[in-house]
Amino acid sequence: MYIYKAGVVGAGTMGAEIAQVISYSGLPVVLKDVNQDFVNSGLKKIREIYKRRVEKGKMSAQDVEAKMMLVTGSTSYDDFKDVDIVVEAVPEKMELKKKIFQELDKVCPEGTILSSNTSSLSISEMGSATRRPHKVVGLHFFFPAHIMKLVEVIPGLATSDETVDDVTSFSESLRKIPVRVNECAGFLVNRLLMPYLNEAAYCLQEGSASMREIDQAAVAFGMPMGPFTLVDNLGLDVCEEVGKILLESYGDRMRPAELWKKFYDAKLLGRKSGAGFYNYQGTDSLADKMVEELRKQHGGKGSKFSIERIIFPMINEAAYCVQEHVSKASDIDIAMRAGVGFPEDKAGILAYGDKIGLDVVLSTLEKLAGEHGARFWPCPLLRRLVGANFLGVKTKRGFFEYT
Numbered sequence: 017m018y019i020y021k022a023g024v025v026g027a028g029t030m031g032a033e034i035a036q037v038i039s040y041s042g043l044p045v046v047l048k049d050v051n052q053d054f055v056n057s058g059l060k061k062i063r064e065i066y067k068r069r070v071e072k073g074k075m076s077a078q079d080v081e082a083k084m085m086l087v088t089g090s091t092s093y094d095d096f097k098d099v100d101i102v103v104e105a106v107p108e109k110m111e112l113k114k115k116i117f118q119e120l121d122k123v124c125p126e127g128t129i130l131s132s133n134t135s136s137l138s139i140s141e142m143g144s145a146t147r148r149p150h151k152v153v154g155l156h157f158f159f160p161a162h163i164m165k166l167v168e169v170i171p172g173l174a175t176s177d178e179t180v181d182d183v184t185s186f187s188e189s190l191r192k193i194p195v196r197v198n199e200c201a202g203f204l205v206n207r208l209l210m211p212y213l214n215e216a217a218y219c220l221q222e223g224s225a226s227m228r229e230i231d232q233a234a235v236a237f238g239m240p241m242g243p244f245t246l247v248d249n250l251g252l253d254v255c256e257e258v259g260k261i262l263l264e265s266y267g268d269r270m271r272p273a274e275l276w277k278k279f280y281d282a283k284l285l286g287r288k289s290g291a292g293f294y295n296y297q298g299t300d301s302l303a304d305k306m307v308e309e310l311r312k313q314h315g316g317k318g319s320k321f322s323i324e325r326i327i328f329p330m331i332n333e334a335a336y337c338v339q340e341h342v343s344k345a346s347d348i349d350i351a352m353r354a355g356v357g358f359p360e361d362k363a364g365i366l367a368y369g370d371k372i373g374l375d376v377v378l379s380t381l382e383k384l385a386g387e388h389g390a391r392f393w394p395c396p397l398l399r400r401l402v403g404a405n406f407l408g409v410k411t412k413r414g415f416f417e418y419t
């Protein structure tokens with residue numbers, strides 16, 4: 017299917033970025049919000065992104081005007097009568113999204129693909145609100161969308177293969193890296209990331225290491241930033257929401273550390289609120305005091321910190337994703353590099369497991385489960401691979417084959 021024109025619903029943080037990416041690829045795009053002020057603020061954000069490209073010498077001011085001409089702000093669905101694809105980016109509320117999908121279903125041509133940028137909600141449920149569930153699909157961009165390369169393509173139960181192929185080509189035309197993710201809570205990247213962030217929080221509240229030490233250890237491993245810096249950037253409210261959804265689906269292995277709620281209740285939400293784990297306003301940080309209180313509750317003994325303790329839960333969760341056919345092993349590794357910045361020299365989370373040796377990963381997880389609890393219990397697929405002597409690079413077969 018050819019896509020000649022796109023629509024974006026919601027001109028907020030993600031919608032404006034997505035509209036910029038679409039216009040940058042040369043496609044006309046309508047950007048809709050509930051009132052003209054929100055639309056204008058979205059258009060302003062797009063112009064700012066282009067302006068920064070001009071400042072870096074990557075575009076001329078003339079090019080910017082040509083790209084801006086491709087973006088039409090709107091407060092009405094009338095402008096959606098000839099779009100081939102819509103990306104919905106309104107707040108993360110199922111009822112709101114369903115209502116918008118019903119409205120789009122009425123106004124858009126029969127063949128129009130309706131996609132959602134949801135981080136966590138069911139695509140199948142959104143599809144069920146329309147008369148075209150085969151044309152409804154998840155298209156999960158990452159913030160900031162004009163920089164992050166990864167797009168998770170998430171078919172719902174009724175999404176057709178044709179729709180998946182069409183949005184995959186569309187994402188590629190936006191110069192993104194699409195990865196197919198079969199619907200599950202947290203989709204792929206958030207599902208893998210959360211056990212890592214959560215374990216860092218357990219380490220912190222148990223007094224294993226300070227947040228700076230944990231962040232430094234992650235950076236030394238090769239991550240672009242440490243877990244607490246990342247949470248401050250993502251927003252603690254967003255992490256708290258994702259954490260709830262993961263707990264509901266996967267149970268105890270995703271039980272959030274108490275620290276999240278304590279920070280959330282104290283409105284230490286990260287950069288957006290001026291302070292989170294770190295302080296961005298130059299005043300005294302509340303975070304250290306709150307961590308100290310939590311440590312006292314935990315007896316202040318200090319459990320042991322190791323980089324394996326925060327990285328291996330990601331390997332384990334990635335193994336669950338392979339086992340459940342959420343994504344192919346190679347796509348999981350691509351997604352971790354493009355969506356999280358997993359170090360290039362380690363190729364990906366599963367390739368890293370293969371390199372260490374899956375027998376070592378298994379025994380380390382068992383040891384960690386003995387020390388810290390069942391959340392480390394190894395995924396059955398890991399045990400199966402080790403039983404089959406698929407130990408990774410050293411036996412030439414693990415998650416991948418090596419010649």
Ligand SMILES: NC(=O)c1ccc[n+]([C@@H]2O[C@H](COP(=O)([O-])OP(=O)(O)OC[C@H]3O[C@@H](n4cnc5c(N)ncnc54)[C@H](O)[C@@H]3O)[C@@H](O)[C@H]2O)c1
Pocket residue numbers: 025026027028029030031048049050054104105106107108109116133134135136156157158159
């Ligand atoms: N912010 C992120 O980092 C991020 C990353 C990936 C995915 N997402 C997902 O993207 C979606 C949007 O998140 P956001 O952070 O951009 O939210 P946001 O609050 O910044 O923007 C949402 C926009 O939608 C508008 N809106 C509400 N109802 C509308 C309607 N009926 N018609 C048109 N516009 C309407 C709001 O006025 C607002 O401008 C959510 O589903 C979120 O989970 C967010």
